[in-house]
Amino acid sequence: KAGVTQTPRYLIKTRGQQVTLSCSPISGHRSVSWYQQTPGQGLQFLFEYFSETQRNKGNFPGRFSGRQFSNSRSEMNVSTLELGDSALYLCASSLDGTGSEAFFGQGTRLTVV
Amino acid sequence: AQKVTQAQTEISVVEKEDVTLDCVYETRDTTYYLFWYKQPPSGELVFLIRRNSFDEQNEISGRYSWNFQKSTSSFNFTITASQVVDSAVYFCALSDPQTGANNLFFGTGTRLTVIP
Secondary structure, eight states, X not given: OOOOEEEOSEEEEOTTOOEEEEEEOOTTOOEEEEEEEETTTEEEEXXXXXXXXXXXXXXXXXXXXXXXXXXXXXXXXXXXXXXXXXXXXXXXXXXXXXXXXXXXXXXXXXXXX | OOEEEOOOOEEEEETTXXXXXXXXXXXXXXXXXXXXXXXXXXXXXXXXXXEETTOOOOEEEXXXXXXXXXXXXXXXXXXXXXXXXGXXXXXXXXXXXXXSOOOEEEOXXXXXEEEO
């Protein structure tokens, strides 16, 4: 069974640009969550999608957005990049709701210069 | 609000020693889930265990064991006879059952270094 796939693995962007990250969940999983990991703030929840609907959103500005497609693949977008957006972005795939085991991808490391 | 505290920032042990990683959580919910994840240098979070709030039985899986105590709001993780491959950052996490969404609140992690 294939795991969670995140692309790209590494990205370097310039301040002010926008970026789109992709996550393909485990086959059959309908929930995709996104997390930001930084040395200062640790692991923080961004948002979660289930069957193409956003069910919950963390405390991040509107520059962070996401969507989920009918095949459960998800994308997250960050517009008007800031230096502070440099982080490891992790995607988690789970079967359905609260308490389901969440399996993570290897992440996309975004560097904003 | 949900909160997870991992007071130990870094731990170093010599190979074959036992080590316990502490996790204390706060929640007002009666139903919740607790998790442990391992993050090796590659960056991927590796699922280790999930425990729901109604199941206080301790669990053992090979060299790993978990002690869940609701009375003290703790969910500690012990590695027996540690190995170099156990070196990683370990995260304890708590689910947020309010929304039905599967989002987790993570502790700040404990970096474990096993010295050969």
